[in-house]
Amino acid sequence: MNAYMPYILCMILFCIGVYAILAKRNIIKIILGVVIAEYAVNLFLVLVAYKAGGRSAIFSETEVILPGAMVDPLPHALVLTSIVIGLATTAFLIALAIRLYGKYGTFDITRMRELRG
């Protein structure tokens, strides 16, 4: 079971994020939940790519590094893309939250629903 322990910790982190999205009423807390869940997914993909005793996926001129000794570079490249897109979506969510605060004067989503005309 020890071989899967990092995956389990990662899943706990994801569950904390999803709990915040589902159970919180403050819109900033919901955004933080989205951010935490996103971190957990990125971490999971990099964990899957790790090779025990492996090296970074960078070749060197002064040292012979075999391709078989490297960690898996493909998830790293895709996680790189995913992190930047996560920042973009987070920025958009924050802009919507600021605009909603300006309109309703509160971060509480249930009161926003009551105020809807």
Added chain:
Amino acid sequence: MIELYVLMGLMIAGAIIAIEVKNLLSAVVAVGVIGLALSIIFLLLKAPDVALTQIVVEIVAVILLIRATLHREIAQKSCGHRPFGALMGILFLGLAVIAAIVTFASGLNPFGEPLMTVSQFYPVNAISGTGATNVVSSIILDYRAYDTLGEATVLFTAVIGVLTVMRSVGKKKEEDLQENNE
């Protein structure tokens, strides 16, 4: 890999604090701690490119979140829970545990042994194919350059969206129209 477990424990503790603390500014700072711990974990997992990107993105995200929570008198006030949402959260937790058991039993590779069936192509052919010594940059800028193009498209679409939501020009025009009508 004891340091990996310590940092992941720090991340989980930071997540619980971020979700449960009353002050919104403290919650944002706790998320900053999570992101920086995640960056160190990426370094430990031999992903330096991802770690650098994570640090930059984390700092920008914390700045934006502080912009949203600062100067708000409501930042001190906690809003409480949605009981139905909490119930659904517990239900989701059960489903996640079941899915994890099924996935672990049906052959997810153990930690430290990647599959490397398709991705073995990239380290073997990166130097002769692209001339890049960094395999990750050879993937994002050559083999999968269309992914990066799509990433840039999403980024600029989000920037346009933020500018559209945050602009104040439309509001002024509306007020002018009302004044003219009056």
